[in-house]
Amino acid sequence: xxxxxxxxxxxxxxxxxxxxxxxxxxxxxxxxxxxxxxxxxxxxxxxxxxxxxxxxxxxxxxxxxxxxxxxxxxxxxxxxxxxxxxxxxxxxxxxxxxxxxxxxxxxxxxxxxxxxxxxxxxxxxxxxxxxxxxxxxxxxxxxxxxxxxxxxxxxxxxxxxxxxxxxxxxxxxxxxxxxxxxxxxxxxxxxxxxxxxxxxxxxxxxxxxxxxxxxxxxxxxxxxxxxxxxxxxxxxxxxxxxxxxxxxxxxxxxxxxxxxxxxxxxxxxxxxxxxxxxxxxxxxxxxxxxxxxxxxxxxxxxxxxxxxxxxxxxxxxxx
Amino acid sequence: xxxxxxxxxxxxxxxxxxxxxxxxxxxxxxxxxxxxxxxxxxxxxxxxxxxxxxxxxxxxxxxxxxxxxxxxxxxxxxxxxxxxxxxxxxxxxxxxxxxxxxxxxxxxxxxxxxxxxxxxxxxxxxxxxxxxxxxxxxxxxxxxxxxxxxxxxxxxxxxxxxxxxxxxxxxxxxxxxxxxxxxxxxxxxxxxxxxxxxxxxxxxxxxxxxxxxxxxxxxxxxxxxxxxxxxxxxxxxxxxxxxxxxxxxxxxxxxxxxxxxxxxxxxxxxxxxxxxx
Numbered sequence: 001x002x003x004x005x006x007x008x009x010x011x012x013x014x015x016x017x018x019x020x021x022x023x024x025x026x027x028x029x030x031x032x033x034x035x036x037x038x039x040x041x042x043x044x045x046x047x048x049x050x051x052x053x054x055x056x057x058x059x060x061x062x063x064x065x066x067x068x069x070x071x072x073x074x075x076x077x078x079x080x081x082x083x084x085x086x087x088x089x090x091x092x093x094x095x096x097x098x099x100x101x102x103x104x105x106x107x108x109x110x111x112x113x114x115x116x117x118x119x120x121x122x123x124x125x126x127x128x129x130x131x132x133x134x135x136x137x138x139x140x141x142x143x144x145x146x147x148x149x150x151x152x153x154x155x156x157x158x159x160x161x162x163x164x165x166x167x168x169x170x171x172x173x174x175x176x177x178x179x180x181x182x183x184x185x186x187x188x189x190x191x192x193x194x195x196x197x198x199x200x201x202x203x204x205x206x207x208x209x210x211x212x213x214x215x216x217x218x219x220x221x222x223x224x225x226x227x228x229x230x231x232x233x234x235x236x237x238x239x240x241x242x243x244x245x246x247x248x249x250x251x252x253x254x255x256x257x258x259x260x261x262x263x264x265x266x267x268x269x270x271x272x273x274x275x276x277x278x279x280x281x282x283x284x285x286x287x288x289x290x291x292x293x294x295x296x297x298x299x300x301x302x303x304x305x306x307x308x309x310x311x312x313x314x315x316x317x318x319x
Numbered sequence: 320x321x322x323x324x325x326x327x328x329x330x331x332x333x334x335x336x337x338x339x340x341x342x343x344x345x346x347x348x349x350x351x352x353x354x355x356x357x358x359x360x361x362x363x364x365x366x367x368x369x370x371x372x373x374x375x376x377x378x379x380x381x382x383x384x385x386x387x388x389x390x391x392x393x394x395x396x397x398x399x400x401x402x403x404x405x406x407x408x409x410x411x412x413x414x415x416x417x418x419x420x421x422x423x424x425x426x427x428x429x430x431x432x433x434x435x436x437x438x439x440x441x442x443x444x445x446x447x448x449x450x451x452x453x454x455x456x457x458x459x460x461x462x463x464x465x466x467x468x469x470x471x472x473x474x475x476x477x478x479x480x481x482x483x484x485x486x487x488x489x490x491x492x493x494x495x496x497x498x499x500x501x502x503x504x505x506x507x508x509x510x511x512x513x514x515x516x517x518x519x520x521x522x523x524x525x526x527x528x529x530x531x532x533x534x535x536x537x538x539x540x541x542x543x544x545x546x547x548x549x550x551x552x553x554x555x556x557x558x559x560x561x562x563x564x565x566x567x568x569x570x571x572x573x574x575x576x577x578x579x580x581x582x583x584x585x586x587x588x589x590x591x592x593x594x595x596x
Contacts, residue, residue: 040413043409047406051465051466072449128335133579137346140523140578142529144529144551145349149348149564152563196342274436294438301434
């Protein structure tokens with residue numbers, strides 16, 4: 001990045017000299033066009049202000065009010081009462097914990113699996129293109145369909161997974177019925193659905209690697225493993241970081257797979273926070289506490305995302 | 320030495336084929352279940368070859384009104400994708416190519432909105448739509464989807480526009496094109512691959528969205544994911560595997576065909592967006 005920065009500043013410095021042939025001011029104004037820029041931005045700004053910013057402000061407002069179910073509108077200002085109730089709600093804390101466990105396990109699993117498979121798919125042979133194309137398919141299976149199909153596959157009685165395990169003498173396993181295994185199942189389904197995305201991004205990154213470095217490594221007599229550890233992985237760090245951030249942005253929204261596959265159960269074992277808030281708000285009609293929980297989740301997500309962006313940017317520049 | 324590397328190559332290819340089969344299995348399984356009678360679904364050991372039936376595609380479809388819901392989903396997905404593409408591509412262009420004060424802040428804000436969890440938006444959307452009498456209408460769902468599609472389009476298209484040579488529109492503008500003219504006549508046609516892949520990804524995202532649709536629709540505008548969630552919730556009594564699989568196949572099939580047809584663009588667009596974003 002430092003190289004990019006110096007080159008851009010060089011361009012900036014050479015600008016006036018280059019433009020000295022004609023009238024530099026006029027040229028600058030034409031390229032600047034602040035008015036046009038805002039015109040181009042207007043549709044997006046209007047849409048996002050109305051459909052994103054306004055609802056966020058509204059959510060915060062509801063979170064500080066005593067929601068009136070008779071008028072279906074936020075009522076009196078009650079300060080932090082909703083927040084106090086929410087942070088003492090064991091269900092909410094449990095759902096935060098469940099979400100944390102899911103994220104901490106699922107994201108690394110998907111990243112490692114995705115890059116490993118991308119390396120396998122990178123080997124050149126006739127069927128490579130076909131395999132790559134086929135590998136995209138789970139990515140376009142709607143999460144809610146994925147949840148439903150895996151529920152069948154993991155069914156303790158009729159499921160194919162338990163049947164296959166039974167052939168080698170394991171089981172029967174209560175995939176959805178046992179609290180720990182339900183989380184395993186959720187991560188399994190989510191990884192099935194999302195690993196192909198990582199494979200896609202990783203493949204692009206691997207293909208973009210410079211080949212001369214490998215020739216150098218080979219001529220230095222580096223083994224395959226050494227090359228991977230000391231050449232390939234360091235070069236891929238920015239791609240890994242970018243893939244992680246993108247996957248994180250999707251994973252914090254986890255809702256539909258959990259709803260279709262486990263419904264948050266058994267008990268609260270897979271009750272991710274989005275599902276919990278949804279149930280509170282739209283089944284329990286507790287809009288006040290649902291809004292304070294949503295606000296808390298929003299703040300946590302924004303903070304972590306901010307740091308992840310910084311980290312990813314830092315890694316991108318460093319390597 | 321040669322033979323060991325050849326062995327490694329064979330092992331890698333074998334691993335790749337195995338991984339692909341494992342990842343494809345659930346889809347194949349779903350397709351096979353969708354053509355089976357209940358008695359062939361609920362058996363141990365599983366029957367791979369059994370009597371073919373289209374019952375799952377016919378009998379249940381009327382009852383669950385799958386076809387109208389399919390139409391709803393198409394309308395909502397196409398509508399939200401088109402609106403988001405226009406707004407997002409223009410914004411992405413302004414943020415990469417036009418000099419303006421606060422461009423960095425604007426870009427930061429729009430990109431940060433990608434991280435906003437939809438759950439923080441659903442309560443007001445529901446309340447406002449209810450008050451305005453706009454629940455269960457296409458426009459409400461479309462506008463809700465715009466919240467996650469526009470930031471996505473801006474992000475992907477920014478990476479794409481950055482890769483286009485500046486001389487393109489400079490030449491057009493020297494020839495007397497306005498900035499808008501240059502954008503629509505030169506930039507848009509030149510970015511067609513990027514625009515197409517982004518649009519497809521938008522359609523897929525909208526096609527499979529569940530949370531907003533669940534909250535904002537209840538009858539006329541119900542989308543397929545909502546219908547599927549309903550059928551999946553019903554599997555408790557054990558009967559609906561066939562219909563669920565059949566609806567699943569019908570939702571996946573168009574997207575798979577679509578995605579494979581334009582695979583080249585899709586892969587390039589997504590990969591660029593993720594790595595150059």
